[in-house]
Structure formats: C-alpha cells, structure tokens
Amino acid sequence: MRDALFHIRRADNVSLQSQIRETLVTAILGGQLPPQEAVPSTRQMAKRLGVSRNTVVLAYQALVDDGFLLSRERSGFYVNDEVLQGIAARPERVSTPSKQPIDWIKRFVVRPSIQDNIEKPQHWQRYRYPFIYGQIDLALFPIAEWRDCTRRALGTKSLGDWAGDSYTADDPMLVEQIRTRILPRRGILADEDQILITLGAQNALYLLAGLLVTPRTRIAIEEPGYPDLRNVLELRSDRIVPIGVDEDGLPVDGRLSDCDLVFVTPSHQFPTTATMPLERRVALLDQAARHDFLIIEDDYEFETNYVSESCPALKSLDQGDRVIYVGSLSKSLFPGLRLGFLVAPAELIREARAQRRLMLRHPPNNNQRTAALFLALGHHDSLIHRLHRAYKARWSAMGEALEHYLPRSSRAPTFGGTSFWVRGPAWLDDQRLAKQALQEEVIIEPGRIAFAAPEPPRNYFRLGFSSIALERIEPGIRLLSEAIDRQAP
Amino acid sequence: MRDALFHIRRADNVSLQSQIRETLVTAILGGQLPPQEAVPSTRQMAKRLGVSRNTVVLAYQALVDDGFLLSRERSGFYVNDEVLQGIAARPERVSTPSKQPIDWIKRFVVRPSIQDNIEKPQHWQRYRYPFIYGQIDLALFPIAEWRDCTRRALGTKSLGDWAGDSYTADDPMLVEQIRTRILPRRGILADEDQILITLGAQNALYLLAGLLVTPRTRIAIEEPGYPDLRNVLELRSDRIVPIGVDEDGLPVDGRLSDCDLVFVTPSHQFPTTATMPLERRVALLDQAARHDFLIIEDDYEFETNYVSESCPALKSLDQGDRVIYVGSLSKSLFPGLRLGFLVAPAELIREARAQRRLMLRHPPNNNQRTAALFLALGHHDSLIHRLHRAYKARWSAMGEALEHYLPRSSRAPTFGGTSFWVRGPAWLDDQRLAKQALQEEVIIEPGRIAFAAPEPPRNYFRLGFSSIALERIEPGIRLLSEAIDRQAP
Numbered sequence: 021m022r023d024a025l026f027h028i029r030r031a032d033n034v035s036l037q038s039q040i041r042e043t044l045v046t047a048i049l050g051g052q053l054p055p056q057e058a059v060p061s062t063r064q065m066a067k068r069l070g071v072s073r074n075t076v077v078l079a080y081q082a083l084v085d086d087g088f089l090l091s092r093e094r095s096g097f098y099v100n101d102e103v104l105q106g107i108a109a110r111p112e113r114v115s116t117p118s119k120q121p122i123d124w125i126k127r128f129v130v131r132p133s134i135q136d137n138i139e140k141p142q143h144w145q146r147y148r149y150p151f152i153y154g155q156i157d158l159a160l161f162p163i164a165e166w167r168d169c170t171r172r173a174l175g176t177k178s179l180g181d182w183a184g185d186s187y188t189a190d191d192p193m194l195v196e197q198i199r200t201r202i203l204p205r206r207g208i209l210a211d212e213d214q215i216l217i218t219l220g221a222q223n224a225l226y227l228l229a230g231l232l233v234t235p236r237t238r239i240a241i242e243e244p245g246y247p248d249l250r251n252v253l254e255l256r257s258d259r260i261v262p263i264g265v266d267e268d269g270l271p272v273d274g275r276l277s278d279c280d281l282v283f284v285t286p287s288h289q290f291p292t293t294a295t296m297p298l299e300r301r302v303a304l305l306d307q308a309a310r311h312d313f314l315i316i317e318d319d320y321e322f323e324t325n326y327v328s329e330s331c332p333a334l335k336s337l338d339q340g341d342r343v344i345y346v347g348s349l350s351k352s353l354f355p356g357l358r359l360g361f362l363v364a365p366a367e368l369i370r371e372a373r374a375q376r377r378l379m380l381r382h383p384p385n386n387n388q389r390t391a392a393l394f395l396a397l398g399h400h401d402s403l404i405h406r407l408h409r410a411y412k413a414r415w416s417a418m419g420e421a422l423e424h425y426l427p428r429s430s431r432a433p434t435f436g437g438t439s440f441w442v443r444g445p446a447w448l449d450d451q452r453l454a455k456q457a458l459q460e461e462v463i464i465e466p467g468r469i470a471f472a473a474p475e476p477p478r479n480y481f482r483l484g485f486s487s488i489a490l491e492r493i494e495p496g497i498r499l500l501s502e503a504i505d506r507q508a509p
Numbered sequence: 510m511r512d513a514l515f516h517i518r519r520a521d522n523v524s525l526q527s528q529i530r531e532t533l534v535t536a537i538l539g540g541q542l543p544p545q546e547a548v549p550s551t552r553q554m555a556k557r558l559g560v561s562r563n564t565v566v567l568a569y570q571a572l573v574d575d576g577f578l579l580s581r582e583r584s585g586f587y588v589n590d591e592v593l594q595g596i597a598a599r600p601e602r603v604s605t606p607s608k609q610p611i612d613w614i615k616r617f618v619v620r621p622s623i624q625d626n627i628e629k630p631q632h633w634q635r636y637r638y639p640f641i642y643g644q645i646d647l648a649l650f651p652i653a654e655w656r657d658c659t660r661r662a663l664g665t666k667s668l669g670d671w672a673g674d675s676y677t678a679d680d681p682m683l684v685e686q687i688r689t690r691i692l693p694r695r696g697i698l699a700d701e702d703q704i705l706i707t708l709g710a711q712n713a714l715y716l717l718a719g720l721l722v723t724p725r726t727r728i729a730i731e732e733p734g735y736p737d738l739r740n741v742l743e744l745r746s747d748r749i750v751p752i753g754v755d756e757d758g759l760p761v762d763g764r765l766s767d768c769d770l771v772f773v774t775p776s777h778q779f780p781t782t783a784t785m786p787l788e789r790r791v792a793l794l795d796q797a798a799r800h801d802f803l804i805i806e807d808d809y810e811f812e813t814n815y816v817s818e819s820c821p822a823l824k825s826l827d828q829g830d831r832v833i834y835v836g837s838l839s840k841s842l843f844p845g846l847r848l849g850f851l852v853a854p855a856e857l858i859r860e861a862r863a864q865r866r867l868m869l870r871h872p873p874n875n876n877q878r879t880a881a882l883f884l885a886l887g888h889h890d891s892l893i894h895r896l897h898r899a900y901k902a903r904w905s906a907m908g909e910a911l912e913h914y915l916p917r918s919s920r921a922p923t924f925g926g927t928s929f930w931v932r933g934p935a936w937l938d939d940q941r942l943a944k945q946a947l948q949e950e951v952i953i954e955p956g957r958i959a960f961a962a963p964e965p966p967r968n969y970f971r972l973g974f975s976s977i978a979l980e981r982i983e984p985g986i987r988l989l990s991e992a993i994d995r996q997a998p
Contacts, residue, residue, distance in 0.1 A: 086891035139676075167660065377737075387873055398531070
C-alpha cells in the first residue's frame with residue numbers, strides 16, 4: 021500500500037535524486053511515514069523505483085544531513101520527529117459562535133473585480149497564431165546570459181548587498197544603469213534622487229494615482245487609451261476627461277486647460293500607435309506651464325523604435341519639471357519579472373518612495389541586481405538589437421499582410437512597437453470576432469476595452485506581433501480576414 | 510589617453526573575460542570609441558591589461574556575436590554603429606516655457622514621507638553587535654540549495670510557465686505549497702481561491718487597507734504595535750483606536766464593540782512578544798461575531814515558535830469567516846525577496862486579486878517559482894529546523910544576559926520569535942541610548958516608534974537576535990547596560 025507514496029517521473033527534467041527527495045519529504049511532512057517505523061531501505065527503494073542504489077543512498081544521506089531522517093545502525097532509516105515539531109493541529113473550537121453570514125459587498129470600499137479589463141487566453145503559447153500583445157518570444161531571449169547574471173547576483177559577495185530588507189532603498193547598481201544607459205537613449209538626464217524603481221510600469225502609475233489623485237482631481241486621459249490606467253483612476257476620481265486622439269496622438273486644446281493631470285503616451289499612443297510630432301509636444305508643455313497642470317508620460321515600449329529616426333521622450337523637452345516619466349523593463353526582459361521605473365523631480369520621488377515603502381517596501385532585490393548585471397554587461401543592448409531585427413521583419417510582414425487581406429484598415433506604426441491597431445468594417449463585432457478567430461487558433465485583442473465611452477465602437481481590434489513567428493503572420497491574417505468576411509451582413 | 514578607459518580589478522570575483530566585456534561595452538555605449546576608428550587589437554589589449562591574449566580574443570568574439578563589434582579582415586575590430594542606433598539626443602527646446610515653480614506640497618494627496626518610521630543604520634553588517642530586527646543571518650541560509658532552485662526555475666521548461674505577464678494569476682505550484690505545507694502547520698485549511706500571494710506581508714496589509722478602510726472606518730490597533738501598519742491606516746482614516754496591550758496581548762473588551770476592523774498579532778504580539786491565550790482568542794472571535802467586525806491576523810514570524818507547544822493561528826479557530834490571515838515568507842527566506850500571502854474568504858481574495866492587478870499585477874514569477882521549488886524539496890523545512898536550533902541558543906543567551914545586566918527589564922518571549930522587548934528605567938531616553946550604543950557598535954531599536962500615542966513612553970527598546978552571532982550577545986548586552994548606566998540622572 022505504501023508503494024503508491026513513492027513515484028518518480030522518468031521523462032522529467034528534474035534529477036532522480038531530487039525526485040526521490042521530494043517524494044520522501046512529501047510523505048514525511050504529510051505524516052504518511054510514522055516516526056516509529058523504518059522507511060523503506062535503500063535497496064528496497066532502489067528496486068521499487070528502478071534506479072541505482074547509489075542514487076537512493078545519496079538522496080537518503082542528504083535527508084539525514086537536513087534533519088528529515090535519522091540513520092540507526094543496523095536497523096535502517098527513520099523519520100526524525102524533530103522535523104515534525106511545530107506543526108500545529110487544527111484545534112477544536114471551545115464553543116461555536118453564532119454563525120452570521122457576512123455581507124462582503126457592503127464592506128468593500130472599492131470593487132476592482134467588476135471592472136472590465138483585457139483578458140488573454142490561458143496557454144496562449146499553444147495557439148498557432150498568437151497575435152497576442154505584451155508577451156515575449158522566448159526564442160529571442162538570451163537565457164544563458166540571464167542565468168549567468170542570476171548566478172552572479174547570488175554570489176556570496178552580492179548576496180550580502182541584497183538579501184536583507186532594504187526598506188526604502190533601491191539597488192544603486194540598477195539605478196546607475198538606468199541613469200547612464202537607458203535614460204540617455206531617451207534624451208533624459210536625471211540624478212539618482214529623481215529615479216525610483218517600481219514593480220513594473222503599472223506599479224508606477226498606481227503610485228502616482230495614490231499621490232496625486234483625489235475625488236476632485238480633474239484628469240485628462242487618451243480615448244482610446246490604456247484600460248489598466250483608466251481602471252486605477254476610476255476608483256479614485258469621477259472627473260476623468262477622455263479626449264479622443266487623432267493621427268498625431270492626444271490633441272492639445274482648451275479641454276486640457278482646466279485639468280490637474282494629463283496622462284499621455286506621446287512616443288506611440290496606446291493603442292493606436294500614433295506618434296506625437298514635435299510641435300504638438302511643445303504646445304503641450306507650454307499649455308502645462310500656462311495652466312499649471314502636470315503631465316504623466318507613459319513611455320511604454322520605449323526600446324522598440326526600429327523604424328524611424330530616434331524620437332526622444334517628451335520628458336527630454338521639459339524644462340519646467342512638469343513631466344513625470346514612467347518606463348518599463350518588463351517588455352525587454354521578462355514581463356513576469358515586473359521591473360519598471362519612475363523619473364520625476366526629487367520632491368515627488370521622495371513621496372513616491374515613502375508610499376512604496378508602505379505598499380510593498382521595494383521591488384525584490386535579487387531581480388534588481390540581476391537586471392543591473394544584465395545591463396552592465398551589455399546583454400540588454402544586444403537583446404534590443406536582436407529584438408529590433410526580428411520585430412522589423414515581422415512589422416513589414418504585418419504591414420504587407422494587412423494591406424493585402426484587410427486593405428486600408430490600419431496604419432503601420434511609425435515608431436515600430438509590437439502591435440497594429442486595426443479598424444474593421446463598421447458592422448464588425450470585435451468580441452465575436454475574437455471568439456471565432458480563436459477557433460482557428462488566431463488570438464486577437466478586441467478593441468472596445470480601450471475605450472472609456474459607455475457605448476464604445478465595436479469594430480476595432482489590436483494585433484500584437486512580439487510573440488508570433490514571422491512565417492505565421494501571413495496565414496494568420498488570412499484566416500482572420502476570412503473570419504471577418506463570415507461576419508459580413 | 511584611451512588607456513584609462515580600460516581597466517580590470519584582479520581581486521574581484523568576476524571573470525576576466527566578463528570584465529573585459531563590461532569595460533568595452535561601457536566605452537562603446539558611452540561613445541568613447543568612435544565607429545570609424547579601430548578598437549585596440551587583442552594583442553594590445555592583452556598587454557595593457559596583463560591578461561592572456563586568448564581571454565581577450567574570446568571576449569572580442571562574444572562582442573562580435575552580440576553585435577557590438579565588427580571584425581574586418583586584416584584591419585582589426587571596429588565598433589558596430591548599428592548598436593548605437595536608437596540613442597536619442599537630448600533635443601533643443603524650440604521655445605522656453607515660462608518657468609513657474611511648482612508647489613509640490615499642495616499637489617500631494619498624502620505625504621507619507623513625513624511619517625515617523627523605523628530606521629536602521631546602513632551597512633549594519635559592519636557593526637559588531639547588531640541587535641537589529643528583521644534581517645537574516647546569511648551564515649544560516651542554504652545558499653547552494655537556493656541557487657539550485659533558481660537554476661531550475663530558469664530551466665527552459667519552467668521558464669515557459671512564468672516568463673510572461675500572468676495578469677492576476679499566481680504560480681499554482683507556490684499556492685499549492687503554501688496550502689499543503691505551510692498552512693497546516695498553523696492549523697489552517699484553505700482552498701486555492703482563498704489564497705493570494707503578496708509582495709511581502711506589508712503588501713498584504715496595504716491591499717486590505719485599500720479594500721476595507723474609508724475615512725469613516727473605525728479600526729482597533731494594538732498599542733504599542735506595528736508602525737508600518739499604523740502609517741498605512743493613518744493615511745486613510747481618522748478613526749483609529751489604539752488599545753493598550755497587556756501581558757496576554759490585545760485585551761478583549763467593550764472598546765472593540767463599535768469597531769469595523771481589528772488588527773491583531775495574537776501568536777506573539779508586535780513588539781511586546783506576548784502570546785494571546787486560548788480563552789481570549791475565543792472571546793475575540795465571539796465578540797467579532799456579536800458586533801459584526803472583521804479581524805486581521807498578522808501572523809508574522811509564524812515559523813519561529815521553538816520554545817513552547819505549537820500554538821495554532823487564530824484563523825484556525827475561526828468558523829465564522831471573520832479572520833483574514835496575513836503570512837510572510839520573507840523572514841525565513843530572504844527579506845529582500847518580498848514574498849507573503851493572504852488567506853481569506855474567496856469573496857475577499859477576488860477583490861484583493863483585482864486590486865493587486867492594478868497595483869502591481871503579481872509578485873515576480875521567477876521568485877514565486879524558486880520559492881515553490883525550495884518548499885517542495887524540503888529545503889525550507891530543514892532551514893526552519895536549523896533556524897530553530899540557532900535561535901533557541903540565542904534566545905537562551907539573550908534571556909540570561911538580560912537577566913544579569915538588566916534584571917526584570919523584560920520577559921522572555923514564550924513563542925520564541927527573534928526579539929526581546931525591553932523596558933528600561935523610567936528616566937531612559939530610547940533614541941539617545943540608540944545613538945550612544947551605536948558608538949560602541951551596538952545596534953538597538955528605539956521603542957517609541959511603536960506607539961501611536963502623541964507622547965509615547967521613551968524608556969522602551971527592542972533587541973533583535975536573528976542576525977547577531979551567539980558569542981556576541983553577552984558582551985553586546987554588557988556594553989548596552991553600561992550605556993544605560995551612563996544616562997542615569
């Protein structure tokens with residue numbers, strides 16, 4: 021009967037010794053191996069699992085060293101009951117309180133769970149045509165170099181720098197890399213006290229909302245725009261002014277003049293990919309000074325400009341300290357890593373840092389240090405170089421396929437980026453299309469989620485190309501256009 | 510002149526090849542090596558740095574592979590100017606806006622930077638007697654095992670699981686480990702949808718405050734208590750009721766009856782270390798049901814009970830779903846890793862998860878997976894086992910030294926834990942003492958920060974023992990008692 025406790029998976033990429041360890045540890049801590057009985061001998065276990073006895077001996081010995089097993093001369097191995105100490109039994113209740121149901125809805129100050137948001141199919145990697153946005157192509161990522169930096173960050177010397185709680189501080193090495201390597205590429209000069217590391221760009225936007233937005237704050241956002249920002253702001257203020265973007269991005273006109281805050285994605289607008297020209301940028305800064313508002317520049321995907329001349333950040337033009345800059349490393353490293361940063365006047369960074377302490381202390385130190393090493397050794401630069409080459413080829417293929425199968429439905433993003441914003445025929449239903457396309461293994465992102473309007477247009481969708489292989493683009497777009505045709509009235 | 514650009518540090522633990530790479534990458538990206546000039550030949554570079562030519566050749570070749578250098582037959586290596594593309598120059602401003610100073614103070618909704626908080630000396634590792642709280646002793650940590658788990662989490666198979674943005678999801682492997690390994694030790698049974706991974710316990714408390722606290726919410730907190738919690742709450746509500754704790758922790762009386770929320774540290778009270786007895790726990794739960802309030806249990810350091818019988822969490826007694834449980838893995842792994850978790854009814858977890866998405870998406874996936882493997886392989890259990898042995902010895906030494914040098918100033922924490930709470934003579938000034946002790950290389954934590962009262966007592970301080978070596982305890986307490994004597998009036 022006890023045999024069923026122990027099993028290993030041959031095909032797995034985990035060593036046999038580790039698997040034996042894991043299966044025994046699970047049985048010991050789960051209480052299936054009582055301390056008074058001997059565990060199966062190394063010979064029995066080797067036979068049962070069909071592995072060499074030596075492998076089992078090494079695994080048992082490690083468990084003795086770690087205090088899970090005791091070795092008794094001539095009678096074998098026993099569970100060390102010391103390791104079971106401190107496991108609290110679920111106590112019996114002395115009396116039962118009147119069980120009153122709790123009205124949770126009444127208790128919540130905000131209910132973020134009912135907000136609409138972007139949803140992606142789980143296991144998107146299994147689909148043939150993933151025009152998914154914001155994920156990466158692992159085939160392009162230098163995993164060996166990242167592993168090497170991880171190993172170094174775990175070196176005894178580095179470890180002392182970062183293992184502890186560092187309260188409000190960031191890894192000075194990462195701050196230095198951002199200051200000297202990344203920001204100059206965007207035309208930005210900043211001191212250490214003007215930079216804060218955040219848990220991704222989303223965390224930077226959340227921190228800013230917490231510091232600058234009250235229910236009475238008037239805020240301009242782009243329409244369409246980034247839904248995760250809109251959702252953050254809607255929990256805090258009723259005075260959100262969505263301003264329809266044109267082909268040059270956010271229009272600068274009188275509607276901004278009575279705002280306190282303006283959120284903008286000037287380099288390539290989210291999701292339309294429009295780039296704001298220089299004259300409009302200057303007009304925006306001038307209006308900010310004249311009407312005393314602050315600008316929050318979300319420079320998302322700043323590293324993906326491989327098409328046109330380099331286009332510096334809005335922040336680089338700002339001499340009045342009115343632009344707060346949000347950047348992200350998630351897109352060019354792993355999105356799952358969650359690393360971003362904030363560049364702003366020192367007064368603001370000081371408050372954001374104190375706020376971050378209360379919210380989460382600091383982004384994990386090990387990731388900060390690994391990313392810093394990755395940047396310092398030039399791996400990030402060569403990764404970007406490699407991404408540019410791959411994305412440019414995909415960008416061309418996307419442009420050609422869209423022009424062929426869905427003519428005049430989109431403009432090629434002049435900043436490069438990783439997506440196309442597509443306007444379908446007036447009768448299109450984006451969500452229905454997304455569902456139908458999925459049946460052909462084509463993943464697209466319905467566009468209506470990007471609109472703040474209560475009755476958003478339903479004929480827009482977004483096609484990302486950061487995760488789809490070049491040769492899948494043309495057939496994917498073809499399948500998509502057929503799915504659209506099937507919807508035609 | 511260019512010689513100064515290139516330098517390596519012999520004593521460093523970084524390979525020579527990596528150092529050559531780093532120094533060249535820095536010079537290339539910094540623009541100190543113009544693309545039209547050849548870079549120093551491998552022979553020259555080897556001579557200049559005093560390393561073998563082969564090392565230099567390998568470093569150069571890697572830089573060619575990565576697109577930093579071009580190799581031209583018979584004329585040497587050149588900077589590949591492609592790698593410099595996309596570096597934006599800081600543009601000239603077309604016109605200068607009227608430079609108006611910004612009144613930042615007026616703009617801030619909250620000003621967390623002016624709150625008092627715990628401060629620790631930088632580079633505390635360099636002090637001989639670090640009675641610092643909340644840091645770890647790297648000498649006890651199984652670094653090789655952690656490295657192994659990191660390497661595995663970076664295996665190609667695992668990587669596919671976690672490299673992407675996972676929006677609202679947590680690593681199912683870590684959730685499973687918490688559910689089956691950690692929570693049963695606290696007497697808690699929970700389903701997957703009742704668990705949320707957070708960026709440390711602090712992040713869990715912050716999320717709860719965001720969901721449950723309005724300016725009108727009446728909240729009981731312990732006095733003295735955890736300052737980082739008080740600071741979070743004070744930014745949101747004016748109705749905070751500090752309730753003085755006694756030797757059994759938070760008293761349960763009529764003062765709780767009109768509260769909406771009660772924050773409590775029952776297992777060992779922060780910072781006094783008192784453990785709440787069973788009868789009081791039952792009374793607290795009964796009162797919660799009767800007066801319809803929720804309880805937030807911060808079970809900090811739950812894994813450090815090595816003195817008394819296992820003491821299950823308050824949550825384990827809760828049959829009315831009124832207890833929200835906050836746990837942390839930061840203390841037993843690295844504090845710098847920032848991993849914690851929340852256990853609560855599914856209704857609450859759903860909102861907390863949506864709130865977390867807006868705040869930071871999710872704790873970094875690589876750390877979730879590494880911690881999950883560390884738990885699954887039993888390394889965490891054997892670490893706790895080792896910590897218990899070390900802490901118990903230090904706990905005894907602390908108790909003896911305190912009884913000898915500062916008799917009747919403290920009670921030994923019956924839960925174990927990692928600190929003693931000490932009451933000095935009535936005339937003591939904790940902050941002055943901390944400063945004076947620091948000059949003798951003794952780090953202590955002044956106690957007044959833990960009090961919400963506007964005129965807090967000044968004769969308390971906290972002594973942590975998680976980072977100080979056993980043999981330093983007695984001489985450290987001796988030096989401390991001498992510093993106290995010197996303050997005597």
